[in-house]
Amino acid sequence: MVAPIRALVTGAAGQIGYSLVIEIAKGDVFGPEQPVELVMLDLPFCAQSLDGVKMELQDCALPTLVGVEALTDEAAAFKNIDYAFLVGAMPRREGMERKDLLAANVKIFKSQGKSLAEHAKPTTKVIVVGNPANTNAFICAKYAAPKIPAENFSAMTRLDHNRALAQVAAKAGVTIGAVKNVIIWGNHSSTQFPDVRHAKVTKDGKEVDAYTAVNDNAFLQGEFISIVQKRGAAIIERRKFSSAMSAAKAACDHIRDWHVGTQPGQFISMAVPSDGSYGVPQGLIFSFPVQICPDTKKWKIVQGLELDEFAKGKIDVTTKELIEERDEALKACEEANM
């Protein structure tokens, strides 16, 4: 029998958690032949509802789910895991920016970084979903070092990537599968730069660039960018809760691609530690176009993409915000005596 993958979801009693655990458990992430042991962590006051989620998972009678644990103890939850979906954190409400969550959430990721170092496998791969996701991932990686290498840490910008795909497909009058290689640069925040300069669209049987397919440059350099940047806030305004179903789907897309690799010629957006590519300071957790090798399961930042002055200006803005967030988070971690 194939050895099971042990996958942890934190905040599993929350909104995203409820959509995410079923997708992992039924094979949408690791495949229909891969057994999964699902570990769910939440805060002690959520123990009862977490237990209810566990009961529902059992009642789904899923052949891929070979174990399910509902825990409220961080050390136990991080033990021997292969993948960590770090979702558990406070969500923003109407009128807030994601960075307003920094003070409340960064301590969670300091503590979980330490738990990863103490209890998880050194090969564990981590996606941070809890906001502000890039900076939380930076802090988590810092406290998990040196046991777990920085390259195993990522933050989720796949939801923004999927939002960009959907907007381009709608405007070009094609289905989602006909659009590829949009890029989200930078922070999962309203400064992110959704870029379609290198995107391709298959339209009327021919692959063309997105600018040709959409045929509306003003839209692509204006409204499109702002729709994607502010989509999270637009969902909160309508639902009064932040996006959950689409966030869970994006987290699954992110880890599935990391686990199985990207298609030849395809790139996806993932916030990973910068190696200095495109002038982004080393170590910042920055969303780049990446490709993942199916054999090594390692990501590589796509190199050599041409950036015009417009793109460079947008990338500078989001870089500056991430530097400020990083410095604020480091200060908060020093002050938090834990």
Ligand SMILES: NC(=O)c1ccc[n+]([C@@H]2O[C@H](COP(=O)([O-])OP(=O)(O)OC[C@H]3O[C@@H](n4cnc5c(N)ncnc54)[C@H](O)[C@@H]3O)[C@@H](O)[C@H]2O)c1
């Ligand atoms: N990166 C993205 O694209 C993206 C998308 C959507 C939401 N988010 C973020 O994801 C986070 C979760 O959103 P949600 O809607 O599921 O929120 P939610 O409030 O419904 O659920 C969060 C859960 O996390 C738990 N939790 C809090 N601290 C914890 C800890 N230290 N350990 C374990 N569990 C803990 C809470 O008890 C709660 O059950 C928020 O920060 C939200 O802003 C990110």
Ligand SMILES: O=C(O)C[C@H](O)C(=O)O
């Ligand atoms: O916008 C939010 O606060 C939630 C999430 O980050 C999103 O992009 O939907």
